[in-house]
Amino acid sequence: MTPREVVSNCRGFFFYLAIFSFVVNLFALATPLYMMTVFDRVLTSRSNSTLMVITLIFMFALAIQAVLESLRSRLFKQLGDTIYSKLRQPVFDTILRFKRQGEGDKHAMEDLDIIKNFMSGVGLKAAFEIPWIPVFLLVLWAFHPALCMIAVGTSVVLFALTWLEDVITSKNQKEANLKQRESNDLMGHILKNAEVVGALAMQENVQSRWSKVNDQYLEQARITLQRVGTIISVSFFVKQVLHILAMGTAAYLVINVQGVTSGVMIASTMLMGRAISPILNVLGAWRSFLNFRLSYARLEELLKDRLWMNEGLRHAPPEGHLSVESLLFFLDRDRTILNGVNFKLEAGEVLGVIGSSGSGKSSLARLMVGIYQPSDGSVRLDGADIFHWAQHGLGEHIGYLPQEQQLFPGSVAENIARMGDAYGKVADVVQAAKRAGAHDMILRLPKGYDTDIGVAGNKLSGGQRQLVAFARALFGRPRFIVLDEPNTFLDGQSELVLLATVRDLKAEGATVVIVSHKPSLLQDADKILVLGQGKQLMFGPREEIMRRLGHVSGVVAPASEIPALGSGIAA
Ligand SMILES: Nc1ncnc2c1ncn2[C@@H]1O[C@H](COP(=O)(O)OP(=O)(O)OP(=O)(O)O)[C@@H](O)[C@H]1O
Structure with missing residues (x-):
C-alpha cells in the first residue's frame, strides 16, 4: 500500500472532517453576530431582558462550537493514527529490504512521522479552513464592498509573503535537513x-x-530561521495595519454612509480577523x-510497485x-x-x-x-524463485549464518529463536544450540539461555557470537542451510x-552450502564451486575439482591460488 492508496482509503475521515469544519466555522460567525446585535438592538432598546436572552443563546452556541472543535481535533488525530498504522508495516518491510540491497532509506520512518503529524495537526486543519475565506469575504461584501x-x-499580501x-x-531548509541527517548518521557511526x-x-x-x-547544518538552520523570522515580523505588521485600516474604514x-451602524463596524472588524485567520494558519x-x-x-516513490510486498506464495517445506x-x-x-553462475544441487x-x-x-x-534480488537469472529452491518467496514463508525453512553474525538486543534464547517466542519453544x-555445539558454552554464561547478550551481542566473545548465530541458523530444522565463513571465530x-x-x-x-x-x-x-572475480571458474564433484586444482592430498587448494587459474575455465 502506498500513501496515496492509504489516504484514498481514508475518504470517510475527510468527509466527516469537512462536515465538522463547516459547522465549526459557521459557529465562528456567532461572536460578530452577537456584537452586532448588542450594539444595534440591545443598546438602542436598553432592554436588560433582551441582553440576557441573547447572551445565553450565544453562550450556548459557543459551547456547541467548543464541543465540535474538540471532536474535530480527535478526528484529525485519529486520521493521523490510522494513516500511520496502515503504512508502518509496508515502510518497515521496505526499508529492511532496501537496506539489504545497500540502498536503504532508513529515514523513511521519519517521513512517516512527518505525514502523521501533518495529518493530525494544524497542517491539515488549515487546509480545511481555506474554503471559508470566500464565505467570510462575501459577508464582509454584504456589509460594505470597501471592507x-x-x-x-x-x-x-499575506499570500505573497x-x-x-x-x-x-x-x-536552505532542504540543505539543513540533509546536513542534520548526515551529522546524525556520522555521530551514529x-x-x-x-x-x-x-x-x-x-x-x-x-x-x-x-x-x-x-x-553546515547549524548554518543552514540559522539562515532559514532568520528569514522565517523576518517574514513573521512583516506578517505581524500587516495584521496590525489591517486591524487599524478596518477600524478606520468602518x-x-x-x-459618512447611511445604514452602516456601529454594530456593523464592530462585527466587520471581527469578521475581517476571522477571514484572514485561515491565511495566517496556512x-x-x-x-x-x-x-x-x-x-x-x-x-510514495519508496513503496510503489514493490513486487516483493505482495504476500508471497506459501510453500510446503522444501525438499532442498x-x-x-x-x-x-x-x-x-x-x-x-x-x-x-550456473549449477544444481540435489537435496x-x-x-x-x-x-x-x-x-x-x-x-x-x-x-x-x-x-x-538477482539482476538476471534466478535461484530456485524446489523450482520456486527464492527471491519472490515471501521472507516469512521461506525463512523458516532456511538456515543462514552470515559473516557478521547480526545478533539482536535480547537473551541468548530469543536470538536462537530468531527473536520469536523462545520460551514457548524451549x-x-x-536442540538447535546442542546441534551447533553451543549448549555447554551457553550454560556457562551468567544466566545461561536467559543471558542478555547486549547490543549486537557485544557482551559475548566473537566465538560465542558465532555459535549463537549458528544455533539460530539451525533453529526449526531448516531444509536448506547456507553458512558463510562459519569458522572465522571458532576454536x-x-x-x-x-x-x-x-x-x-x-x-x-x-x-548445505x-x-x-x-x-x-x-x-x-x-560438490565444489570455485569463483574468481565474480565468475564461475569450476563446479563439479569434490574429487574432480581437487584434481583439476592439482591437489593430491585430499584438501582443496588455498583460496589465494585460485585466481591464478584465470577466468576462462568454465564449469
Ligand atoms: N553492498 C555492496 N556495495 C557495493 N559493493 C559490494 C557490496 N557487497 C559486495 N560488494 C562488492 O562485491 C564484490 C564481492 O563481494 P563479496 O563480499 O561477495 O566477496 P567475497 O568473495 O565474499 O569476499 P570475502 O572472501 O573477502 O568475504 C566485492 O568486490 C565487493 O566490493
Whole structure:
C-alpha cells in the first residue's frame, strides 16, 4: 500500500472532517453576530431582558462550537493514527529490504512521522479552513464592498509573503535537513565504532569531520530561521495595519454612509480577523506542509510497485533441490559482482564455495537465501524463485549464518529463536544450540539461555557470537542451510562440532552450502564451486575439482591460488 492508496482509503475521515469544519466555522460567525446585535438592538432598546436572552443563546452556541472543535481535533488525530498504522508495516518491510540491497532509506520512518503529524495537526486543519475565506469575504461584501476589498488586499499580501517565504527558505531548509541527517548518521557511526576511535586515537579526526557537517547544518538552520523570522515580523505588521485600516474604514463608513451602524463596524472588524485567520494558519503551517509534501513524495516513490510486498506464495517445506540459473548480479551497472553462475544441487548434498577475497562468495550466499534480488537469472529452491518467496514463508525453512553474525538486543534464547517466542519453544532452542555445539558454552554464561547478550551481542566473545548465530541458523530444522565463513571465530574443538553437524544435516537430507577459505571444512562436501572475480571458474564433484586444482592430498587448494587459474575455465 502506498500513501496515496492509504489516504484514498481514508475518504470517510475527510468527509466527516469537512462536515465538522463547516459547522465549526459557521459557529465562528456567532461572536460578530452577537456584537452586532448588542450594539444595534440591545443598546438602542436598553432592554436588560433582551441582553440576557441573547447572551445565553450565544453562550450556548459557543459551547456547541467548543464541543465540535474538540471532536474535530480527535478526528484529525485519529486520521493521523490510522494513516500511520496502515503504512508502518509496508515502510518497515521496505526499508529492511532496501537496506539489504545497500540502498536503504532508513529515514523513511521519519517521513512517516512527518505525514502523521501533518495529518493530525494544524497542517491539515488549515487546509480545511481555506474554503471559508470566500464565505467570510462575501459577508464582509454584504456589509460594505470597501471592507471586503481591505480583507482581499491583506489576504493577497499575506499570500505573497507565504510564497516569498517558500522561495527564500526552501533551499536552505532542504540543505539543513540533509546536513542534520548526515551529522546524525556520522555521530551514529562514531558511537558504533567508539572502541576503534579510542584505541587508534582518532577522536580529533572524527570530531573535526563531525563538527564540519554539524556546522553546515547549524548554518543552514540559522539562515532559514532568520528569514522565517523576518517574514513573521512583516506578517505581524500587516495584521496590525489591517486591524487599524478596518477600524478606520468602518468608522468612516459609519460617519459618512447611511445604514452602516456601529454594530456593523464592530462585527466587520471581527469578521475581517476571522477571514484572514485561515491565511495566517496556512502561513504558520506552510513549513510543515512543505515537509509533508517532500515526505509524502518520498514514501510514495519508496513503496510503489514493490513486487516483493505482495504476500508471497506459501510453500510446503522444501525438499532442498537448489538450482542456480544464469545468475547475474550487480548493485550498480558499472560493476558486475556475479556473472554466469550456473549449477544444481540435489537435496541432501553439501556444496563448498571457494574463491579469493572479493570473488563474490558472500554475494552468492545472500542471493541463495533471497536477501538480494538477482539482476538476471534466478535461484530456485524446489523450482520456486527464492527471491519472490515471501521472507516469512521461506525463512523458516532456511538456515543462514552470515559473516557478521547480526545478533539482536535480547537473551541468548530469543536470538536462537530468531527473536520469536523462545520460551514457548524451549525444546527447539536447546536442540538447535546442542546441534551447533553451543549448549555447554551457553550454560556457562551468567544466566545461561536467559543471558542478555547486549547490543549486537557485544557482551559475548566473537566465538560465542558465532555459535549463537549458528544455533539460530539451525533453529526449526531448516531444509536448506547456507553458512558463510562459519569458522572465522571458532576454536579447533568447535570446528570439529561444526563438521559433525554438517555430516548430520547431510544424513537428514538437508542441503548445505558452506562458504569457506578453509579447505578442512570442505572435506564432507559433495560438490565444489570455485569463483574468481565474480565468475564461475569450476563446479563439479569434490574429487574432480581437487584434481583439476592439482591437489593430491585430499584438501582443496588455498583460496589465494585460485585466481591464478584465470577466468576462462568454465564449469
Ligand atoms: N553492498 C555492496 N556495495 C557495493 N559493493 C559490494 C557490496 N557487497 C559486495 N560488494 C562488492 O562485491 C564484490 C564481492 O563481494 P563479496 O563480499 O561477495 O566477496 P567475497 O568473495 O565474499 O569476499 P570475502 O572472501 O573477502 O568475504 C566485492 O568486490 C565487493 O566490493
